[in-house]
Amino acid sequence: MDVRAFCSQSRVLIVAGKGGVGKTTMVAALAHLAAGAGLSVLVVELEGRSGVGAAFGQEEELGYAGSVLRAAGASLAGDGSNAGGDGDGTAVIPPGTVQARTITPDDALLEYLADHGLKRVSKRLMSSGIVDIVAGAIPGIRDILVLGKIKQIERSGIADLVLVDAPATGHTMTFLSSAGGLLDAARGGPIRTQAADVVELLSDPTRCQVALVTLPEEMPVNEVIEAAYQLEDRVGIALGPVIVNACYTPVAGLDVPAEDAVAAAGVTLDPSMVSSLEAARRFRQTRHELQEEQLQRLGHELPLPQLRVPFLFTSAIGPHELDLLTDALATGVKELHDPAQVPS
Numbered sequence: 001m002d003v004r005a006f007c008s009q010s011r012v013l014i015v016a017g018k019g020g021v022g023k024t025t026m027v028a029a030l031a032h033l034a035a036g037a038g039l040s041v042l043v044v045e046l047e048g049r050s051g052v053g054a055a056f057g058q059e060e061e062l063g064y065a066g067s068v069l070r071a072a073g074a075s076l077a078g079d080g081s082n083a084g085g086d087g088d089g090t091a092v093i094p095p096g097t098v099q100a101r102t103i104t105p106d107d108a109l110l111e112y113l114a115d116h117g118l119k120r121v122s123k124r125l126m127s128s129g130i131v132d133i134v135a136g137a138i139p140g141i142r143d144i145l146v147l148g149k150i151k152q153i154e155r156s157g158i159a160d161l162v163l164v165d166a167p168a169t170g171h172t173m174t175f176l177s178s179a180g181g182l183l184d185a186a187r188g189g190p191i192r193t194q195a196a197d198v199v200e201l202l203s204d205p206t207r208c209q210v211a212l213v214t215l216p217e218e219m220p221v222n223e224v225i226e227a228a229y230q231l232e233d234r235v236g237i238a239l240g241p242v243i244v245n246a247c248y249t250p251v252a253g254l255d256v257p258a259e260d261a262v263a264a265a266g267v268t269l270d271p272s273m274v275s276s277l278e279a280a281r282r283f284r285q286t287r288h289e290l291q292e293e294q295l296q297r298l299g300h301e302l303p304l305p306q307l308r309v310p311f312l313f314t315s316a317i318g319p320h321e322l323d324l325l326t327d328a329l330a331t332g333v334k335e336l337h338d339p340a341q342v343p344s
């Protein structure tokens with residue numbers, strides 16, 4: 001499948017998965033992939049500091065107004081001069097550019113009130129703590145404010161692709177089902193309208209999809225299968241391919257015992273060194289086999305295409321590593337079938 005077509009399947013892509021599986025890293029790689037294909041990208045961070053900028057070589061904290069992570073036509077592994085600068089929360093993002101911003105319920109509420117002619121009271125409401133009281137009384141209202149803001153961004157057309165770095169799975173489920181819950185509870189008024197708009201967004205696969213991220217290990221695979229079915233059943237949201245992050249790449253010659261490899265190379269090594277090499281070989285081989293087993297199981301139990309991303313032996317993901325991860329995603333995407341070309 002063509003990379004640009006892949007990245008244009010829905011305007012909003014929510015990247016979700018268990019804590020620590022690499023959601024933020026995959027958001028960065030998907031953003032880089034889409035921008036490289038000429039799309040304009042807005043990354044939306046929902047909770048605290050996700051550190052999405054670090055992969056682009058930028059350490060500054062993101063703001064509500066947004067910052068530019070990648071300028072059009074930039075090569076990341078270069079001198080880093082691509083990054084930096086502030087975005088404007090409302091301006092159209094140029095093609096090939098990645099911007100990132102945060103959305104918090106409080107800011108979204110302030111903006112909502114300001115848009116509805118209540119700017120003067122909004123600050124006072126916030127400082128009086130009434131928002132927390134209302135949020136306590138109406139479960140899901142915070143989530144609706146954030147999703148409502150995402151819907152507004154999607155509708156405004158400022159970016160071709162809006163990538164949402166979602167909270168860890170359990171919270172994502174609550175977050176995404178909040179609109180349906182409020183729609184059932186509220187009879188009328190602005191909350192119901194907002195909830196209805198959000199439900200409409202989430203249930204339209206041309207506007208919004210979820211990409212689940214997992215690791216090729218037993219527990220994360222179990223969790224991603226459960227999450228996928230729950231998202232489809234409870235939220236009714238379309239699922240894109242599952243991104244399997246941190247896969248061990250095959251190493252040539254790993255099936256040859258260390259002793260034989262040493263003999264074949266015609267070198268003499270201390271026996272303790274040979275046994276260490278053999279232990280390392282077996283460890284890597286076993287890991288690889290276990291991962292393969294989990295990948296097969298995932299394929300059987302969850303009929304979604306997989307995009308496999310390699311585990312990089314590095315202490316941090318910076319621009320160079322981001323290039324490698326993005327290349328791996330691009331290779332996987334090119335191998336995917338184009339749904340438009342599959343006869344139904």
Ligand SMILES: Nc1ncnc2c1ncn2[C@@H]1O[C@H](COP(=O)(O)OP(=O)(O)OP(=O)(O)O)[C@@H](O)[C@H]1O
Binds near residue numbers: 021026168310311
């Ligand atoms: N393919 C990879 N190879 C090597 N390291 C990786 C890879 N993907 C992610 N990491 C590292 O794993 C750690 C967790 O990744 P990341 O922050 O993207 O996960 P997350 O799912 O967003 O976590 P959280 O749930 O805390 O938000 C980070 O230190 C990141 O640099």
Ligand SMILES: [Mg+2]
Binds near residue numbers: 023024025
């Ligand atoms: Mg994260």
